[in-house]
Amino acid sequence: MMLTEETAVAASALPVAEFRAHLRLGTGFADVGAEDASLESYLRAAMAAIEGRTAKALLARDFVLSLEAWRDAVEQTLPVAPVSAVTEVRLVDAAEVFTVIAPERYRLVEDLQRPRLAAVGGVLPAISAGGVAEVRFTAGFGPVWADLPADLAQAVFLLAAQYYEHRAEGAGWREMPFGVAALIERWRTVRVLGGRG
Template sequence: MRSISMMLVEETEVPQGALPVDVFKAHLRLGSGFAEDNVQDAVLESYLRAAIAAVEARTGKVLIEREFSWSLSHWRDASGQALPVAPVSAVASVTLVDRAGGETVVNPARYVLRPDMQRPRLCPVSGLLPVIAGGGMVRLRFLAGYGPEWSDLPADLAQAVLLLAAHYYEYRHETALSGRCMPFGVSSLLERFRTFAGCMS
C-alpha cells in the first residue's frame, strides 16, 4: 500500500469569547469581587487553550467549532474517505492540485459529507471520488467541532478540559511535568471519545 502524505491545518482558532474563563475561575475557586479580578485572565486562557489542544489530540475530536484544511496525496479509499477529525458539520470545498500547482475546484454535486461522531466521511454521490493526479494532491476545507459555544460540548469533555487546565495551573512552575502529564481522571473521561487508528482507515 502506498504511504499517504497528509497535512491538517487549523485555519481559525478558538475564539476568545468561547473560552469558559469564568467557569474555570469558579472551578479553581479563585476569589472574586476584587479590582484585580481580571489580572489572571490571559494566563487562565492560555491554560484552557493548552487543555483544549491536549484533549483534541488525545481524542481526535474538535471541541469548539472552527475551520480546517486537510491536504493528502491520494485517497485511502476512493469510495469514501474518512476525515481526520470529528465531528464535521460541513465541507466547504474540495480542490484538486496538480504537480505544477494548478487548482481545480470539484463540483460540490459530486460529493457528500456522511456525518459521524467517530468517523465522518467524504463520499462520492456516484462512482468514486475524483482522481488525484500523480505528484498532485487534494485539499479539503471543512468546518469541525461540537458547536461555537462552550455549552455545545458534551459534559464529559467539558469537565476533562477544566480538570486538565486546573492541573496545568497547579503545576505551572513544574514545566517538565505539566507539559506531558495527563491525570488519570482526565484520561478516564476521554476514553469513550477516542477514535482508534483502525477507525480512520
C-alpha cells in the same frame, strides 16, 4: 496527509470566568482580570491535549486536509470529528493550478468516530501526479462552550486546573490524570488497519 487549522477558537468562546470560578480564585479585587490571559492559555492547552487524545474538535472551527492520494477511491476518512460540513473540495496540480470540485460529486457521511467524504455515483476525482486534493471542512461540537458534552467540558477544566496548579513545576509530570483519562475514554477513536474501513 496534512491537517491544518484554518480558524482558531475565539477567546470569547472560552469559559474563562467559569474556569476562574472552578479554581475558586478570589473576586472583587481591582486586578481580578490580570490572570485571564494565563487562564485562557491553560484552557487552550487542555483543549489541545484532549483533542489530540480523542481526535475530536471540541469547539467548531475550519480545517483543511491536504492529501497526495485518496486512501480509498470511493471515500476518504476525515481525521477529526464531529464534522458538520464540507465546504470545498479542490484539486491542486503540480503547477499550483486548482480546480474546485462540484459539490454534487461528493457528500459528507457524518459519524462521531469516522466522518467521511464519499463520492456520489462513482469515485472521488483523480489527483494528478505531484498534485494534492484539499478538503475544507468545519469540525466541532458547536461554536460555544455550552455545545460541548458535559464530560468533555469537565475534562478540559480538570486538565487546565492541573496545568494551573503545577505551573511552577514545568514538565514535572507526563501522564494524563486518571480523572481526565476516565472522562475522555469513551470519546477516543480506536484506529484499526490504518484507518481503513
